[in-house]
Amino acid sequence: MTNEEFTLLAEMLEIRNFSKKQQLIGVGEVENYLNFLVKGLARMYFVRGNTEVITHIAKENEIISSSASFLSGKPSSYCVEALEACTFLSISRQQLQQLFDLSPRMDKLGRLMTTYFFLQKEEWEYECIRLDARERFVRFVRNNQDLVQRVPQKYLASYLNMKPETFSRLKHLLHRRLKNPPL
Amino acid sequence: MKNQQRSPYKEALDKVFHFLSGLVPLTRSEFQLFLPYLEIREFGKKVMVVNSGEVDRYVNLIVQGLARKYLPLKKGDITLQLATEGHIVHSELSFHTQTPSGPAIETIENTVFISISFDSLQQLYEQVPKAERLGRLLMADLYIRKDFRYFDQLQKSTRERFLEYIRTHPHVLQRVPQKYIASYLNIKPETFSRLKHLLQPKRNSRA
Numbered sequence: 416m417t418n419e420e421f422t423l424l425a426e427m428l429e430i431r432n433f434s435k436k437q438q439l440i441g442v443g444e445v446e447n448y449l450n451f452l453v454k455g456l457a458r459m460y461f462v463r464g465n466t467e468v469i470t471h472i473a474k475e476n477e478i479i480s481s482s483a484s485f486l487s488g489k490p491s492s493y494c495v496e497a498l499e500a501c502t503f504l505s506i507s508r509q510q511l512q513q514l515f516d517l518s519p520r521m522d523k524l525g526r527l528m529t530t531y532f533f534l535q536k537e538e539w540e541y542e543c544i545r546l547d548a549r550e551r552f553v554r555f556v557r558n559n560q561d562l563v564q565r566v567p568q569k570y571l572a573s574y575l576n577m578k579p580e581t582f583s584r585l586k587h588l589l590h591r592r593l594k595n596p597p598l
Numbered sequence: 599m600k601n602q603q604r605s606p607y608k609e610a611l612d613k614v615f616h617f618l619s620g621l622v623p624l625t626r627s628e629f630q631l632f633l634p635y636l637e638i639r640e641f642g643k644k645v646m647v648v649n650s651g652e653v654d655r656y657v658n659l660i661v662q663g664l665a666r667k668y669l670p671l672k673k674g675d676i677t678l679q680l681a682t683e684g685h686i687v688h689s690e691l692s693f694h695t696q697t698p699s700g701p702a703i704e705t706i707e708n709t710v711f712i713s714i715s716f717d718s719l720q721q722l723y724e725q726v727p728k729a730e731r732l733g734r735l736l737m738a739d740l741y742i743r744k745d746f747r748y749f750d751q752l753q754k755s756t757r758e759r760f761l762e763y764i765r766t767h768p769h770v771l772q773r774v775p776q777k778y779i780a781s782y783l784n785i786k787p788e789t790f791s792r793l794k795h796l797l798q799p800k801r802n803s804r805a
Contacts, residue, residue, distance in 0.1 A: 463752060483745035486738040492749050515734070519727035526734035530694055533741045537690050540748070541700055544669060544676055 427510040433497040446484035455501030469574040610661040635718040647703040654689035663709025677781035
């Protein structure tokens, strides 16, 4: 990206602040923003029956948005909510469209971002199918030490598609392992 | 694509043109620029297109035939996609990151693909600026469909999933072994057989 292109992008960004537990977007609303998380922690979820299923937890330097709604302009099936006080750099759909019309290089940026969303979703779905609860837990804890500290346990359980009791059982198991490593 | 191949596959290329111009306004002459990057690939029935553990080098548009993508697991294969004419099939994570594939892709019938390799696709993006926009919109389209299917599966009952799929894909029941459709719809094979009876017209027993 050239300096000019980045300046142009930077001018289109909006700073948006949300307090803890505040919603960025609710179910049935149209997602107008793509949000880059500068500070804080946010989650995306949908409600099935009377449980919340979390599909994405984002931390600093990650993008979170109800992407299918953002891309299609149709009502969102998901809710996005701040888990901690959050600061986002956001770009609206109209602004992004203007950017795309400027040059194929911006289209490229959009293509790579969309591909990234797609692959992230694909990976989440595969893990739900391929790994059992214990394997999902171990993999997540290994890769996301920081989130284990910051995110309430019930949310992590929901993200890993397991009951809160299962999560806490696995956590105790892990602790025992660490204290008494097998010889 | 070689010249002598072009005429018998004119119809196939027309399909590709219509597919792409559904995403972005595209002239025939712009489309001509894409042709050197495309390949026609033919597979017999029950042939592996991508094995699990192999890097998927191609994105394929099905011109004719039928293929399935599945995750081979110890507890049994899980069918992720049943792709027919006009559908795109590839192992997404593997193709876009050029890493070994989890899912495998296998043909069910004799199948003809119009494909583009990962390397050709990168060249196309560099040489033909409009391809970037097409790529962006294609990925967005695939993403939206994926999300739609995910919710659709979650919200509908087994019976609803079955009836709707058969209604919208009437030919698939004839073309695809039942166990694959059952796996794709996340329905037990026994349940699937039972549901098939719903399709037969009810007899009027009093007549």
